[in-house]
Structures are given as structure tokens and as C-alpha cells.
Amino acid sequence: MPVKSITTEFGHSLPPEVPHNITFHIPGWQTARDFRKGDVAVLSKLSSVYPRFIPFGEARKLAGKILGELFADQFPKDYGAIMFVHPDCFEAARVYSAAAQFRKPEHVLEGSELKFRVVDAIGVEGEGADGKVRLYVIGFPMSKGPGVLGTWQNYGNGVSSRLAEACLKGRLEVVKWEGDGNKLENVPEPTYLQEGEGHRGLKDRIVELLKRGARDEGLAGKVGRDDVSLYPTGMASIWRMHKAMIGMGRKGKIVILGSVFPSTWGLVKESEGGMKHFGRVATQSGLFEEMEEWLEGEKKEGRGVAYLLTEFPSNPILESVDLGKLRALANKYSFPVVVDDTIGSFANIDILPEVDTIVTSTTKALSGYANVMGGSIVLAPHSPFYRDLKSTIVSKFGNEWFAADAAKLFANSQDFLPRSEILNRNALTLSKFLDAQASLPSSPVKAVLYPPFLQTHDNYKAVMRKPTKEFPTPGYGCLLAVDFESMETATAFYDNLSVYHGPHLGAHLTLALPFNDVIWGAEPGAADYLKTYGANPEQVRVSVGLESEEELLDTFKFALAKAEEEKRKAE
Incomplete structure (x- = not known):
């Protein structure tokens, strides 16, 4: 089957191209690097952009x-x-x-x-x-x-x-x-924004999704609309969660586990108490022994932990921490556990029993159409921190999310489960193919990073939702990454991969990005540090869309053949 070419113009959004789209197509590895550097030649051609990068439109x-x-x-x-x-x-x-x-x-x-x-x-x-x-x-x-x-x-x-x-x-x-910046006093009070039917509908939708296929129906049944708060973006939900934690008097370092989104890293690194990072969360990594030793040291010095934040699974290397062990450690040392479930999503995983707070970028799979931004916080009613967190959020933060955005995202979310079935299927099919390629001596693929093919698979399986009539086969989400043996083969693959190139995940069409190299490549020492926990620069992140399996496989086979040619040249 011939590989479908991308006809979207440089700098334009995924089709259909309508107002308020949040994607932009910038084909080629070098182009992505140029965008990172703020190259005027690239920026001037953008008719669309991810809205959280810069004020646009x-x-x-x-x-x-x-x-x-x-x-x-x-x-x-x-x-x-x-x-x-x-x-x-x-x-x-x-x-x-x-x-x-x-x-x-x-x-x-x-x-x-x-x-x-x-x-x-x-x-x-x-x-x-x-x-x-x-x-x-x-x-x-x-x-x-x-x-x-x-x-x-x-x-x-x-x-x-x-x-x-x-x-x-x-x-x-x-x-x-x-x-x-020198004078800041008597700032006029905010008016905030009106909540509409979209807000109420989406809160109810999230509660419904949390209860569907729950591992512990009793715990899930305690979550109500008032335990869900909505924000303009996923990062806004993390920021408001952070402000609430600090506002209720949590002091000490913030612990980050595994690979996390770069804006999360930046927010936490520069926060009041600073950050402690543990990179490797693989089962054999000695993570919990290392963490407990550090926690004991902090305790002896009279310091605690403000809270712990991890992604499940992590972006972009898809590792899944053992949430059961983490919960036990959090109970012992009395700190809140915050988990970003954006990648696993409400469709596939139920992490409520192990966490105090769930943060989600609803911009991604829940929306699914790349035309609106949003984020949510869910407070776990069984958490010992629940009452203080809830009162802090209610007292300090009003609604900042515009009703028209809420209405659009709520409408988009109506087919979330049917879309998630296709996303799960496509990502698993593609990952199985790439995993088989990694075992061939002639292949430039070193590994595919997707929960079933990683050491931490059991940790993911432990929190998967129960099958239901509406969603009989919970899976692993839309995101995967491919490790290549060299930058040359990775680049050859990416530059010949006929999917949309750019940031974002969970959209209706497949997107790819050399995430680690583009996001972190300009920071001195970052590449070497990221390698210590598997976030390699010779890696391509892929968010599958709703295309057919056949189309995706043909597209990836073509790009892989180009990478194999590049490998043979070097031998």
C-alpha cells in the first residue's frame, strides 16, 4: 500500500484547520531544533501554535x-x-x-x-x-x-x-x-469567570469515568463533582495543585519520580523548597531503597517532603512506578502523592486508591481533537490531606477557565471511550511491530518504549481498570517512543516518517517528535543526565491517532527502511 503523504503546509495545524486549533506541523528533525532555538525563519511561518508556548492568534x-x-x-x-x-x-x-x-x-x-x-x-x-x-x-x-x-x-x-x-x-x-516588579500592593480583586454547563458536565463526566471499572468501587463511589476542579491547561492544574500544597503549609523539597513533562520540571525545580529527583523507576533500580535512605536523612535534619509528583506512565519513556510501594512509603513518612495520569488516562487506569491527588491534562486524549486546552485536579476523599487541600483550593482559587472552552472540551469528551479503544489498539499494534524489529540484527531500532515491553509492566497492570461493557479492553494509551542505535538512523527514520511532526499527544491524527533532543538538547549537561534514566536523545516519541492499523504499519515500515539504509551506509 502506498504511503500517504502529508499535504498540510508548513506551520499549519492538523486538519481540519479551524480557529483555536492547538497543533502545528513542522516537518524534519532540524526544523524542530530550529523551532526550539526560536529561529525567526521557522516562527514567521507558523499560522498555528501550541497555545501554552507563546501568546498567539x-x-x-x-x-x-x-x-x-x-x-x-x-x-x-x-x-x-x-x-x-x-x-x-x-x-x-x-x-x-x-x-x-x-x-x-x-x-x-x-x-x-x-x-x-x-x-x-x-x-x-x-x-x-x-x-x-x-x-x-x-x-x-x-x-x-x-x-x-x-x-x-x-x-x-x-x-x-x-x-x-x-x-x-x-x-x-x-x-x-x-x-x-518593585511595587505590588492593593491589587484589584479578580472577577474570575462564570462557570457554565460545560464545566458541570465535564466534572460529572470525570466522576463517571473514575467510577467506571474501578478497582475499589467503594473508594471511587466517594468521589463527587465537588472533588473535581477544572483549569485552563494541564500545567495550570499542576500549578494550582502546587499552590494549594504550599498554601496548606507543606514545606520541604518536592520529590519527582521518573521522567516528567519539561514544564512540570521547570515549575518544581524553581519552587520554594526546591526539588529532589529520582530518575530510574524500573523494578530492579533500587528506587525505594534509595528513596527511603534519603527520606531518613531529611527526617534526621528535621525536614519533610512538601509532596511527591510522578507521571503514570511517564512522558516520554512510558515507565510505571510501583504505586503500591510508593503509597506505603508515603504513609510512613507522611507526604502527599500526586500523580499525573494524562498518558494512562481515565479510560485505562484507576490510580485513585494509591494517590492523594490526580492531575490531568484534559487537552490530550479526553479532548482528542486538538482544538481546546484544559486541565483537572481530582482530590481523593480517602486521603488524610483531603480536607485541607479542598478548603485551600476552594478558598484561594476561583474559576479561570472560559465557558466556551469548557463547552468544547465537554463536547469532545463524549466519544472518549470509543476513541481510546482505537488509540490503544493502534499503539499496541505499532509497538509489537517495532519490538519485533528491535530483535533483528539488521534493524536500527534498539527498543520500543511502551508499557507491555518494559520492566515496569507489572506496575501498570496492577492499576488497570476492570473491563466494562462500554470499554471491554483497557489498554496502555496512545503514546510510545522508539529508541534508535544512532542519531543518524533516528534522523533518517523521522525525516521520512509521513505523519504530522510536532508536539501534543492524544489527537485524532498521529504525531511524532524527537522529544528529548528537541526539548532538552539546548541545556548543558541535560542529555547526559537524561540518559541515566533512559530518556535518550536518539529517541522519537509517537502519539498514535485514529488511522487504520494498516496505514500506520505501512508508514512506519517505509521510514524504517530509510533508517536501515542509513545504518548500512555507516557499516
Whole structure:
């Protein structure tokens, strides 16, 4: 069967190309590296982008209107802006921008360079009688953008394209208040956003999914709508969970297990108590012995753990920590366990009995159509930290997720289970093929990273959901990674892989990305450290879509043949 070619133009989104899409196709390994470096030739061709990377589209238009019309006399022409609906973004930006130890010297901002303003958008559809939405605007010199953009990227609470579009249709009014990175007091109170049917529907949908096929029906039955909170992105849910943990008085280092999403790493690394990382979670790695030794040392010094965070399974190497052993250790040393289940998803795994909090990027498989962002926190009612966490979240954070985004994601989620069946099937079929290839001496494939083919498979199987009529075969999710024996063969494979190239996972069409090299490759020493726990630079991450198995296999066989040619050249 001939391999289907990708006809989407460079920099455009996955089809169908409609407003508010969140993907962009940038074919080729070198192009991905150029994007990472901020190459103007690449950025200028983007008609779409993942919204948490940079303000884009309607969000950029709104920022330009605010700077150019409302504050033209107060912001220099070389300034950019990012916008939020919660005032704590000001403090977050001030702290982030001043973290000189984590920034290049040319990106560190002086306090006075950060300019804080407040704007009301009036007449925003769906936002009450006057339709008022209060926006907290952070202005900064574009040349020092990397020193403040992490506030948008890592915390994930920025204004969405739908909210920006709605604000642009209304009337913008200046709130008479000014501040900067040196002066921050008496900040006007937020209006927050109205919750709609989409919010309520999605909360109920998540509760329903948590109860379906539960390993412990009694525990799952205790979860109600009020135990679910929703946020603009997956990272926003992690940020709000983090703020709640700190807000309820949790002190000490934050422990990270295994490979985690880079924005999670950045958020935690630069947090108040700092981070302790344990990379290898494989069964034979000695993880729990090493952890307990470290915990005992912290205990002797009078220190505790703020909380522990891990992904299940991990992105992008798909390892699964032993959650039973982790729960026992957490009970012994009294710290909360937070698990990001985005990769395994509500369809396949039930981690509720072992955790205190579940965080999820609902942008991914739950949405499935790459046209809206969202995130959720689920609090486990049986957790000893439940009451304090819940009261902190309720008292400190209002709704920051726009109703139109919630409505779109809720609508998308209706076929989540049927889509998940196809994603599970496609990823397993592809992984079986690649695993067989890895056993051949002629193949450039070293290994396929997918839960059934890893040492930690038993840990994953231990938390799989029970089969149900609606979903008879729980599986392993849409994400896998392929390890190659050299950068040359990996590049030959990727450059000839006729799927969409770019970030994101859980979409309706297959996406690939040289994740480790592109995300971490520019950081000194990162590649060597990542190798210590299996996140190799010669690795291609694949998020399968809803295509046929035959089409996927033909596509990957063609790319693999090109990699084999490259291997023969080198021999």
C-alpha cells in the first residue's frame, strides 16, 4: 500500500484547520531544533501554535490592542504582554523573572522593567449581566522575553484564544491601578469567570469515568463533582495543585519520580523548597531503597517532603512506578502523592486508591481533537490531606477557565471511550511491530518504549481498570517512543516518517517528535543526565491517532527502511 503523504503546509495545524486549533506541523528533525532555538525563519511561518508556548492568534491580538491603544503612552514600543484572570500571576512573574540562578544573564529582568496593569473587558458573552472579565496584564521587554514567558508556559493560566476573541468583541476599560516588579500592593480583586454547563458536565463526566471499572468501587463511589476542579491547561492544574500544597503549609523539597513533562520540571525545580529527583523507576533500580535512605536523612535534619509528583506512565519513556510501594512509603513518612495520569488516562487506569491527588491534562486524549486546552485536579476523599487541600483550593482559587472552552472540551469528551479503544489498539499494534524489529540484527531500532515491553509492566497492570461493557479492553494509551542505535538512523527514520511532526499527544491524527533532543538538547549537561534514566536523545516519541492499523504499519515500515539504509551506509 502506498504511503500517504502529508499535504498540510508548513506551520499549519492538523486538519481540519479551524480557529483555536492547538497543533502545528513542522516537518524534519532540524526544523524542530530550529523551532526550539526560536529561529525567526521557522516562527514567521507558523499560522498555528501550541497555545501554552507563546501568546498567539487572538491572544496576541488582544495583547497588542491593550498595549497599543490603552497604554500606548506607558509601554515602550519594544514591549510585549501576557494576560491572566488571577492576580497572583503578578507575584509569580516577579519571582520567576528575578530567579537569576535559572536565567541567562541577558534575560534577567529588573523589577521596574516588569509593568503590571489591570484591564476590564466589558460585554463578554456568557460572563453575567455586564459581561465583565478582569484581565491582569504583565508587560515586559521582548528582548528579555525568556525571563518572563515561563509565567505563561510553566504555570499555564494564560488567557485562551476563545477568551481573547470574546474580549476583543467587547469593550476594554483601564482599571485605575498601576504596579511593577518593585511595587505590588492593593491589587484589584479578580472577577474570575462564570462557570457554565460545560464545566458541570465535564466534572460529572470525570466522576463517571473514575467510577467506571474501578478497582475499589467503594473508594471511587466517594468521589463527587465537588472533588473535581477544572483549569485552563494541564500545567495550570499542576500549578494550582502546587499552590494549594504550599498554601496548606507543606514545606520541604518536592520529590519527582521518573521522567516528567519539561514544564512540570521547570515549575518544581524553581519552587520554594526546591526539588529532589529520582530518575530510574524500573523494578530492579533500587528506587525505594534509595528513596527511603534519603527520606531518613531529611527526617534526621528535621525536614519533610512538601509532596511527591510522578507521571503514570511517564512522558516520554512510558515507565510505571510501583504505586503500591510508593503509597506505603508515603504513609510512613507522611507526604502527599500526586500523580499525573494524562498518558494512562481515565479510560485505562484507576490510580485513585494509591494517590492523594490526580492531575490531568484534559487537552490530550479526553479532548482528542486538538482544538481546546484544559486541565483537572481530582482530590481523593480517602486521603488524610483531603480536607485541607479542598478548603485551600476552594478558598484561594476561583474559576479561570472560559465557558466556551469548557463547552468544547465537554463536547469532545463524549466519544472518549470509543476513541481510546482505537488509540490503544493502534499503539499496541505499532509497538509489537517495532519490538519485533528491535530483535533483528539488521534493524536500527534498539527498543520500543511502551508499557507491555518494559520492566515496569507489572506496575501498570496492577492499576488497570476492570473491563466494562462500554470499554471491554483497557489498554496502555496512545503514546510510545522508539529508541534508535544512532542519531543518524533516528534522523533518517523521522525525516521520512509521513505523519504530522510536532508536539501534543492524544489527537485524532498521529504525531511524532524527537522529544528529548528537541526539548532538552539546548541545556548543558541535560542529555547526559537524561540518559541515566533512559530518556535518550536518539529517541522519537509517537502519539498514535485514529488511522487504520494498516496505514500506520505501512508508514512506519517505509521510514524504517530509510533508517536501515542509513545504518548500512555507516557499516
